[in-house]
Amino acid sequence: MKGPPTLACLALLVVLGAGCTRSFVLEEDGGLRRVDGGADSAVPGDGSVVLPTGKCEVPSAVDLLFVIDNSNSTYDEQAALAEELPNLLDALLNPPDDDGDGVPDYPPIDDIHLGVVTSDMGTGGFSVPTCLEPNFGDDGVLNTVGNTAIAGCSASVPPFLTYQTPEDAGEFAFQATCSLVVGTGGCGFEQPLDAALKAVTPRSAPITFAAGTPGHGDGANAGFLRPDSMLGVIVLTDEDDCSARDPEVFNPTSETAEGDLNLRCFSNPGMLHPVERYVDGFRSLRADRPDLFTFAAIVGVPPGLAPDGVTEAADIDRILSDEGMEERLDPSMPSRLAPSCNVAGGEFAFPPRRVVGLARAFAGQSVVASLCEADWTESIRTIGRTMGRRACSEYGPD
Helix, strand or coil: CCCCCCHHHHHHHHHHCCCCCCCEEECCCCCEEECCCCCCCCCCCCCCCCCCCCCEEEECCEEEEEEECCCCCCHHHHHHHHHHHHHHHHHHHCCCCCCCCCCCCCCCCCEEEEEEEECCCCCCCCCECCECCCCCCCCCCCCCECCCCCCCCCCECCCEEEEECCCCHHHHHHHHHHHHCCCCCCCCCCCHHHHHHHHHCCCCCCCCCHHHCCCCCCCCCCCCCCCCCEEEEEEECCCCCCCECCHHHHCCCCCCCCCCHHHHHHHCHHHECCCHHHHHHHHHHCCCCCCCEEEEEEECCCCCCCCCCECCHHHHHHHHHCHHHCCCEECCEEEEECCCEEECCCEEECCCHHHHHHHHHCCCCEEEEECCCCCCHHHHHHHHHHHHHHCEEEECCC
16 A cells, blocks of 8 residues: 655645645645645545644644444443543643653643544344344434443533643543443444544535434534544444444345344445545545544454554554454354454454554554553553644644
8 A cells, every 4th residue: 555645746746736646735834735626535545644743833622532332342441441531631631752852742732522422323223132222323422321320420411521721630531431431232233433423524514324314513413523623533342343334234134135143244345334434524524634633443453463552554554464353254153253352351352444444544643552452551642642743723843
């Protein structure tokens, strides 16, 4: 696959109109200017966005969208993420000085929105075990149900939380936990990518969702995503994405969808939305500033491949090429795929190729972390630091 365009490629593009599919150059005022004038033709891994490299002088606000797998095997992972949330926030609020120049690597982020959606998007109206709301599930609407099993949490929470310096970051993290630990009553057909995109897509966008419905960005979820913020999407799931283009894939008695119901997403890839849908969809939300987006995947990557979280294209390619990420039937249980790794508590995770593929499309502004690692501390900090570096309204010189 091609890597990111070089500066020479950018210069030639202006003159020749060829060589790169969609590129941007950094202006003196710190903004980005698109130089091809054409439609976004990016595909996963094409390296078509050139990310600024200078020091950030003016930070942007950050809108954090957590997409939580609420199927019946993820409660421990939800709790682990909630436990690490203070480390993510600390990376945003107290930037490190990794380059040792005596200056923080990026300005502290002082304005944060935080919202949570689940991976339950229903099953196209078909009655399927574990999927209690078959039409739309939770539909990408921001969670307003607090987890009262956690001491101090209310039964209802706002659709999104807000933080502004100098408010109490610890209290903010606790209130976020009440929303983030969503429980395990959700559908076993996880659709985290469609849930994320529907949550933030405006109704006026050409993209539509199940049964032709529009996005919730300026409807049910209005106010969460701001025009000039850095949008950070964090997906937590122990399976791959099954965002369905054709809901027939969920029909237990289907004559066209192949295979055991438990293997439908694997057996019928043509019935799923292509990953490009999400590349294009998220980029369209930041068409003039493609750098103001980050994507993080805490997924079933075999341990050791991403011990502290990986962000670069070569590292993500290494994950995708590992034999543990191969989708194949489990010889000991042919009704499921072979697990990619073991999760604490005796559960399994499965190869998240689609989710990691989306991270590959946003290499340099994404993080892949393994939920099968015993300690998530450094990978969560990597997510926070990657978001902190991208949350910039105005860049200075290199």
